[in-house]
Amino acid sequence: MAIYKVDAKLRDDVGKGASRRLRREGRVPVVLYGAGRDPRNLTLNHNKVLRLIEDEGFFSSIIEFSADGGAKQKVVLKDMQRHPAKPVVMHMDFMRVDDNQELVMNIPIHFLNADKCPAGKVAGIVIDYQMHEIEITCLPKDLPESFDIDLAEFEVGDSVMLSDIKMPEGVKAMAFVRTEDEDYDEVIVNTATVMDTSDDEDVEEPDVDVPTVDEDESGEDADSDEEKDSE
Incomplete structure (x- = not known):
């Protein structure tokens, strides 16, 4: 199994405004939780995240995770939010792994x-x-x-x-x-x-009355218009 390594940065500013600023700077807001320890707010480099998620195995593997060069931790990806219209990762949740817990x-x-x-x-x-x-x-x-x-x-x-x-x-x-x-x-x-409809009978189109203009009437209308113009 491939080993995925993720290097994160700690962050203190939270909230929607802070998250928008991070995304503009090319960072992905991240929450790390689990294993009976307090959650931590972090960020990841967005370009590196895009490369990681190209690999299907990233979503179902143990990930080697560290923050600001600190101790390495085993984590798994539990949730990821994408932008509905752009190739942008909006947020990620990682869960710490306990070797003795399923x-x-x-x-x-x-x-x-x-x-x-x-x-x-x-x-x-x-x-x-x-x-x-x-x-x-x-x-x-x-x-x-x-x-x-x-x-x-x-x-x-x-x-x-x-x-x-x-x-x-x-x-x-x-x-x-x-x-x-x-x-x-x-x-x-x-x-x-697969249902084959190629042999189905042609559906008859409904009869539609199309209004027509009588040639004589059209001529009379044209003559009357000319008389009005001459007046």
């Missing part, structure tokens, strides 16, 4: 060989991805980077359920932790039929 994280699913599977070559059939990540709980040392699902032999009518995913030792799917129903399960991917 985390709850969303881990991405990677679907392999989808372009080669039998189901993907059948006309009118699409592969329906119903989940793209799995919420899990585990100790930090057991945190998986991703889940890989190989669709090389995926046929029409097949499906992959959450219960089909073999969790690494020490990792549990939160969907099963929360429910008391032993038969509960969730679909991760299956196949769906």
Whole structure:
């Protein structure tokens, strides 16, 4: 698993006005909390943040975090707010990690060989991805980077359920932790039929009365206009 390093700066000024000033200076307001310690207000370099979030693993990995050159801490990213229209990160929340306390994280699913599977070559059939990540709980040392699902032999009518995913030792799917129903399960991917409307009968357009002008009447109107002009 890749190791992500984040160097932050401490900040004392808080509030909307202070956050706007920081963003204008190319900094991202950050809150660090958790592990039974007081929250801290910090900032990160915005350009470095943009490079980090290009990597999918950044969102589901343990991050090595330090502030003003201080002691390194293990953290995970818990929330990030983006600008609705611009490539700007508005705010980030990081949570300190306790090695002896379980985390709850969303881990991405990677679907392999989808372009080669039998189901993907059948006309009118699409592969329906119903989940793209799995919420899990585990100790930090057991945190998986991703889940890989190989669709090389995926046929029409097949499906992959959450219960089909073999969790690494020490990792549990939160969907099963929360429910008391032993038969509960969730679909991760299956196949769906695309409705073909190409053979549908042509829809008749409603008759619309289009007003016409009688040639004689138009001539009379034209003559009357000429008489008015001559007067």
